[in-house]
Amino acid sequence: MRLPRSTFLKIVALWFLLPTLSILEAPTLIAKQGQFSNQSVWRADHHMHLASPHLCGLVGECLPSNDPPAVFATDAIRALDQGRVSKGVILSCAYLYGLPSLHLKPSELALMTRRENEFTAAQVALYPQRLVGFLSVDPLAESAIDEIRHWRGSHELVGLKLHFTASAVNIRSARERGQVAKVIAAAAQEGLPIMIHVGGGKFGAAEAELFIQNVLPSAGSSWVQIAHAGVAYLSKTATTSLCCAHSPTTSPKTTPLQRACCSISLTCLLRTERRRKLPLSCNRCGELE
Amino acid sequence: MKRFLFGSDFNVLTPLQEIKDIEKFSLTKEELRTLQQNCAPWACS
Numbered sequence: 001m002r003l004p005r006s007t008f009l010k011i012v013a014l015w016f017l018l019p020t021l022s023i024l025e026a027p028t029l030i031a032k033q034g035q036f037s038n039q040s041v042w043r044a045d046h047h048m049h050l051a052s053p054h055l056c057g058l059v060g061e062c063l064p065s066n067d068p069p070a071v072f073a074t075d076a077i078r079a080l081d082q083g084r085v086s087k088g089v090i091l092s093c094a095y096l097y098g099l100p101s102l103h104l105k106p107s108e109l110a111l112m113t114r115r116e117n118e119f120t121a122a123q124v125a126l127y128p129q130r131l132v133g134f135l136s137v138d139p140l141a142e143s144a145i146d147e148i149r150h151w152r153g154s155h156e157l158v159g160l161k162l163h164f165t166a167s168a169v170n171i172r173s174a175r176e177r178g179q180v181a182k183v184i185a186a187a188a189q190e191g192l193p194i195m196i197h198v199g200g201g202k203f204g205a206a207e208a209e210l211f212i213q214n215v216l217p218s219a220g221s222s223w224v225q226i227a228h229a230g231v232a233y234l235s236k237t238a239t240t241s242l243c244c245a246h247s248p249t250t251s252p253k254t255t256p257l258q259r260a261c262c263s264i265s266l267t268c269l270l271r272t273e274r275r276r277k278l279p280l281s282c283n284r285c286g287e288l289e
Numbered sequence: 290m291k292r293f294l295f296g297s298d299f300n301v302l303t304p305l306q307e308i309k310d311i312e313k314f315s316l317t318k319e320e321l322r323t324l325q326q327n328c329a330p331w332a333c334s
Binding site: 041042043044045046047048049051061062063071075076079080082083085087088089132158159193223225227228 | 294299301326333
C-alpha cells in the first residue's frame, strides 16, 4: 500500500470505478470464491494488501464499501476473480503503524503491529487455497525482530514485507542500515522470503548501491523481492542501479541479488526499459525456477 | 521475464486494472505468457 494522501484522489476515483468493473465482467469468467478456477490466466498476484478497520481509521486509503472502511480477504478474492488470477500474496500493512506522523510510542507500535499481523493472518486463513500472507514490521522499531520470531512456523504468514519509505529508513545512515540488516537477517534465519519496498528520502543510484552492498547481503539465501521493481518512489537512475546495472560477469551468481526477483507492480521498470532500450531482464536478479 | 512477478498493489489498483496496464506495453505473446505463469515458490508450491 502506498503512503496516504499523495494518492488520495486516485483512490477515491477507483472506489467509484470498482463497482462498474464488477458489472462489466462476465459472470462466467468469475471463479467461485475461495476455489481455484480452471479459467484463471494469471497464476498469482504477488503484491496485495488488506487493512483492518483500526488501521483504516488511522491512515485511510481503504474500501468505503465496508463499514467501517477496511479491506478484507473477501475483497481480495473478488478482485482476484475479476482478473482471473488464481492466488494472491497478501502483504500485511502493519508497517504503516511506523509512520512517523502517527507518533506512536514503542509499546503502542509493538501492540498495533501485532494486531495488524494477526488480522492479516486470520483473513488469509479464510481462503487457504487462494491466499498466503507476509507479516510486516517497521524495521527501525525495537520490537521488529521479536515480531518476526513470534510468527515462526505460521502457515498463514510465510514471508516478511518491509517498506522503507513508510518506515522513514535513511539508507545513508550507517546505524539504520545496520538495524535494517539485522531485521532482514532475522527473517532469513527463519527461512522467510523478504519483500522490500526501497526508498525513503532521497534515494538515487548511490543509495541503491548502499542498499545492495550493505543491506541486501544480510538476506543470505532467502529470496528477496523488490516491490514495484524498485521504481515506485525512486529515480530511474536508482532503479537501473538496483536491478540492471551489473552484468553476470561482474556479479557472481552466488550473491543474494542473484536470488532476488523484481515485482512488476505498476510495471514501471518495463516502461523505463522499453524507453531506454535496456535489456528487458535484470542481470542482478535471479530467475524463477 | 522469468525474473518478474506480477503484482497489483491491491487495493491501490485491482489485479484487473494492473493487467490492463500491462497489456499496453506491447509485450510479445511469449513474454506475456511467461509473466502470467511466473509464480514465486511461496505462492505456488
